[in-house]
Amino acid sequence: MQPFRKPKLCQQLHHLFRFTTTLNLHLPQIKSLSTDSNDPKSSSPLPNPIDAGSSNRKPISLWPGMHHSPATHALWEARSTIFENTINGNSNSNDPHPKSPSQSRTSILYNFSSDLILREQYRNPWNHIRMGKLVEDFDALAGTIALKHCCNEDGSTRPLLLVTAAVDKMVLKKPIRIDADFAIVGAVTWVGRSSMEIQLEMIQSPNGNPDTSDSPAIVANFTFVARDTNTGKAVPINQVSPETEKERLLWEEAEQGNKLRKKKKEEQKHGENADNARLRALLTEGRIFSDMPALADRDSILIKDTCLQNSFICQPQQRNIHGRIFGGFLMRRAFELAFSTAYVFAGAAPHFLEVDHVDFFKPVDVGSFLRLKSCVLYTELENPARPLVNVEVIAHVTKPELRSSEVSNRFYFTFGVDPEAVKNGLRIRNVVPGTEVEAQKVLERIDAENS
Numbered sequence: 001m002q003p004f005r006k007p008k009l010c011q012q013l014h015h016l017f018r019f020t021t022t023l024n025l026h027l028p029q030i031k032s033l034s035t036d037s038n039d040p041k042s043s044s045p046l047p048n049p050i051d052a053g054s055s056n057r058k059p060i061s062l063w064p065g066m067h068h069s070p071a072t073h074a075l076w077e078a079r080s081t082i083f084e085n086t087i088n089g090n091s092n093s094n095d096p097h098p099k100s101p102s103q104s105r106t107s108i109l110y111n112f113s114s115d116l117i118l119r120e121q122y123r124n125p126w127n128h129i130r131m132g133k134l135v136e137d138f139d140a141l142a143g144t145i146a147l148k149h150c151c152n153e154d155g156s157t158r159p160l161l162l163v164t165a166a167v168d169k170m171v172l173k174k175p176i177r178i179d180a181d182f183a184i185v186g187a188v189t190w191v192g193r194s195s196m197e198i199q200l201e202m203i204q205s206p207n208g209n210p211d212t213s214d215s216p217a218i219v220a221n222f223t224f225v226a227r228d229t230n231t232g233k234a235v236p237i238n239q240v241s242p243e244t245e246k247e248r249l250l251w252e253e254a255e256q257g258n259k260l261r262k263k264k265k266e267e268q269k270h271g272e273n274a275d276n277a278r279l280r281a282l283l284t285e286g287r288i289f290s291d292m293p294a295l296a297d298r299d300s301i302l303i304k305d306t307c308l309q310n311s312f313i314c315q316p317q318q319r320n321i322h323g324r325i326f327g328g329f330l331m332r333r334a335f336e337l338a339f340s341t342a343y344v345f346a347g348a349a350p351h352f353l354e355v356d357h358v359d360f361f362k363p364v365d366v367g368s369f370l371r372l373k374s375c376v377l378y379t380e381l382e383n384p385a386r387p388l389v390n391v392e393v394i395a396h397v398t399k400p401e402l403r404s405s406e407v408s409n410r411f412y413f414t415f416g417v418d419p420e421a422v423k424n425g426l427r428i429r430n431v432v433p434g435t436e437v438e439a440q441k442v443l444e445r446i447d448a449e450n451s
Contacts, residue, residue: 049107050074050075050106050107050109052071052137053110053117053118071141074108075137075143075144076144076321099149099238099240100240100243101188101243101250102243103148104146104149104198105145106185107183107185108185110122110184112182114181119178122178131339131352134218135332135335136326136328136332137184138202138328139167139326141184142220143327143328145187146188149188149191149237150162150237160226160235161227161228161232161322163327164222164223164327165195165225167220167221169354169357172352173219174215180205181204183202183204184202184203185200186199186200186220187199189240189254190240190250190254191240194237195225196225196226196237197254198221198222198223200218200219200220201219201220220355279443282433285297286432286433286434286435286439289434290434297430299430300430300431300432302434303375303377304375306341306375306376306431307373307375308337308340308373308374308375309374311398312333312369313367313368314368314369318366324366325365330370330408334358334409338391338393338413338415339415341376342376342391345389345429346415348418350389350415350417351416351417353388353416356412357410359409362397362407362408363408364397364408365397368397368399369400370397371395371396373393373394374393376389376390377392377412377445378390378431378442379428379431381430385419386416386417386419386422387422387428389414389415390445391412391414391415392441392445393412394411395408395409
């Protein structure tokens with residue numbers, strides 16, 4: 001049975017992603033880092049732009065994890081004053097107080113049109129943007145925004161542990177050019193007791209001058225949670241007070257989304273989401289593969305036959321300011337494995353369309369033995385000319401000494417396939433579950449996407 005869901009806007013876009021770039025044989029000077037750009041003569045209306053290509057990247061004695069992208073490094077430098085105020089004991093214990101989204105709004109500028117050194121670090125083999133590095137930067141910027149929102153008025157902050165809890169969505173809305181400037185800008189949009197939602201937008205203007213009035217190329221929603229650094233328990237944080245109509249709409253949307261998620265969890269807890277008929281239909285084809293493989297559909301393949309995995313030791317250069325492994329690094333590694341899985345499955349280089357969802361269940365420590373396992377969970381073939389490939393990546397923290405393995409993260413991605421390759425005869429196979437657990441997982445993801 002082929003799973004169905006409503007067509008996405010991104011189905012109409014991924015065929016536009018073919019770009020070529022001609023690199024000039026000269027290297028312009030790299031601009032200095034600027035964390036305050038309120039110059040009225042500036043043509044960019046972006047708030048507090050941070051230069052992703054800044055050459056001001058000298059090591060800070062108290063700064064961990066230097067093995068990151070240029071943008072991540074620049075963002076961490078922007079956090080340094082707050083971080084140093086906190087560890088030097090200059091923070092106070094003021095009670096949480098409301099802050100407007102504008103007080104946390106931050107942007108980072110990528111001068112790809114002139115900074116060829118920076119552009120080269122974000123270019124993939126097909127002269128497109130290297131999405132894994134961009135995903136890593138999104139997480140870094142969200143962390144900077146979360147920290148800024150939790151600051152006191154004097155610029156210091158309480159000793160909080162701020163961690164990425166989930167990425168609800170990261171949707172590609174229009175093609176990204178590798179040879180044009182762009183900016184990522186974001187702010188806190190909603191706050192619960194100890195959690196906050198942050199919306200980020202990647203803006204690239206056709207005229208090469210990113211402007212917040214332009215429609216975004218990527219929209220992403222991150223959830224961060226605050227924990228006490230000593231006890232690990234949830235602690236209250238500053239509430240958010242929307243000021244503009246757009247900020248109020250974003251707050252209401254996030255509030256409604258949180259209520260729906262809580263309701264869904266309750267329904268799952270009481271078994272109200274069980275759908276035995278759909279489950280049996282999904283398993284029908286998989287049982288033929290198991291019981292009568294010679295009669296199985298040649299245009300279908302079992303989930304287990306699409307799997308890839310890799311393993312690595314988490315190094316100290318990949319840690320964040322709390323000594324744990326940087327969430328953006330995990331997202332980049334998961335994305336690159338998912339891309340490889342879709343590439344091997346489809347037989348042609350895939351195009352990124354969405355980060356469907358990311359869960360951060362457990363922190364990953366320096367020295368952890370991490371295993372990433374990926375598979376094609378299902379394909380969407382309603383439009384044969386523009387098939388979609390949905391990939392799951394699960395991260396396991398493995399402890400050989402204790403003979404234990406725990407899931408730390410789950411990642412879900414959607415990729416498109418080059419329409420030209422499909423026109424030339426490339427066929428994307430239907431992926432079917434072979435076990436009840438796999439079938440249930442497919443149904444959960446389809447329902448999550450349709451909701």
